[in-house]
Amino acid sequence: MRPEARVDASLEITVLVSVGRHPVTGRARRADQDARAVELARGVADASVRLLHAGGKEADSEPALRGYLGMGFDALTLVEQPEGADALPALADALNEAPPQLVITGERAEQGEGSGLLPYLLAERLGWPVVSGLAAVESVENGVATLLQALPRGQRRRLKVRLPAIVTVDGAAPAPRQSAYGPARRGHLAAVPGSVTVDEAWASWETQPARKRPKRLKIVKAASARDRFKAAAAKAEGGGGQVLTDVTVEEGAEAILKLLKEEGVLR
């Protein structure tokens, strides 16, 4: 079943999608975070969603882009760019031509530099606010969006952002739906020409497949043989912790409560 296209949509959302790379096989695929961004956009009530991609229409990237179409879209706007071009000006122009209220994108690309800078640079260029690491869009009312931001350690924070805005999603956003094959084949990749800016700095850098990072060694800086021996033969030793023996239950509980409060874990 595919979502119906809404005619009376009150909110226009553009999702910036990219061609991902499978971490094991290295094949082109829908980028995980971008697919999550599409899923998030699909979940917003009363919204019309448009997909935008800047890049080439090569043989291997087309199935990856069609993967997004299989999530329930008729068309994807493709701003054609040659290999090694900077996607920023092209995307900024495309967004300027038809400004949406909300732009959703993944946090960083799975190919190329993957610096995660694009949303920030776009926001700077368009003068919009940017919010990173979104888990959900709760509501959009009167040009103000209430968002749920994912924090480390499974925490969530609620934010209010004035639209238009750019938001990025990461792994905490809802998992993307499966791409349906038929709609993906039938969908239309609408190619439009865009301004081309060659990224010269990127071309000048050397790249190679990621080396495994060296594991940090435990370096013992000891002046004397005794210290070195102690460090080598160390067992779990009393780290100067406070031990409360012969206290009443209340005193013990109070000490624990004080520590929990100091650390700020009690809410």
Add this chain to the structure above:
Amino acid sequence: MSDIVRRDPRKAWIARNRLHPQHREVLAELGQSAGQGATSEWMGPAGIVRRNPHAVGFMGPNGIKRIDRSGVQQGAGGGAAAKSAAQSKPLVEIESPAFLVAVVPDMAGGRLSGHDRDLLGLARQLADADPNARGAVLAVVFGGYNREGGGELKEHGFGEAGVDRLLSLDDPRFDGFAPEARLGALLAVEEAWTPRHWLVPDSRLGGADLGRRLAARLGERPATGVWQLEPDATAELGWQCTARGAAATLDIQRPLPRITLALEECAEPVDDNRHAAEALSLPQELPSPISRIEDLGQVPVDPAGVALAEAEFILSAGNGIRDWDGYHTAAEVLGATEGASRVAVDDGFMPRDRQVGATGTWVTARVYVAVGISGAIQHLQGIQTCDKVVAINMDPGCDMIKRADLAVIGDSAEVLASLVTMVKQQREEKRDAA
């Protein structure tokens, strides 16, 4: 005073005669008169160092005399020695730095994280590269984090971590998620001192976001995911860096730009020296920008739904628990994620996915409360990275007590019950006041 050594032949004779009844007193007197506290060594009348081998050493725990030849004085408490070692690190002061290296640490929970320390180590590398023109490391710390932890900065270890200048911005507008206000402060720093390098941790705790905002505003192209640095004379700033790209599948070699977002373990933390950590203040008042992002505060999440590996606060149960209902109630009231030791899981009191330790989950909690867990080595491995460990146990000799920062010896059920009552009571009071 004249430098003629006055000798007392009688005392010297007594000092030589071990059988003399005054032998010990005279030895002590001679030792002290030589200005050394220890009686095992003193300056003899002829200007020769005399030693008393019988006064060396201390009585060991088994009643056997032990001699410590490391130079550390005899049987002194380890804690005091460790403290003085931190004090005795040479203090490095940089009066007129050639340039500044600005670091914006995350300060999660109000203290420098391991990532922050690595970053400060990297900053020191940049600052100390040229001994003739040394730079100073400037740390920009937003005070809002301190208050989230409820109180002062928990650790004033900035000097030990390698900070020369400290700019602490303590203002309510930096609290919570305030990227625009923080960016404004960083821009003021840029305007006031124009640091040669900006170093920001590439972490989800806020550094990644803030660093990219700064780069976008300053119009610099930053290096993200940097993990290695090498001197390179041909580069503009004299450094070449290796950065991770394309979802950590690519290594990019490039000249180091002004703004760097560095990964964890990008450099060794500072260990050898102490630095001054001199307080700075901004020359002009910060403008208050109109924020388009409003922080409505953290949303309470179900602690049971948080993955154990990334939970912040864990209440862990072990073999010592008899009252399981009381334990579950305590976890609910405290808002803690539940964990368990292997025994509790094997006995069927807790599900397998809650097991902490080498064979279960390696946890990273900030506060870990171990109730009735004796602390098998596999369990202690699993909680290695926890910041604060609290133990409630009956046995004062167990390994968990040794690991714990706070240990309460007593019946776990009663302590938990008392804790629950106190927390409930305080919440009631707060509600009544509000």
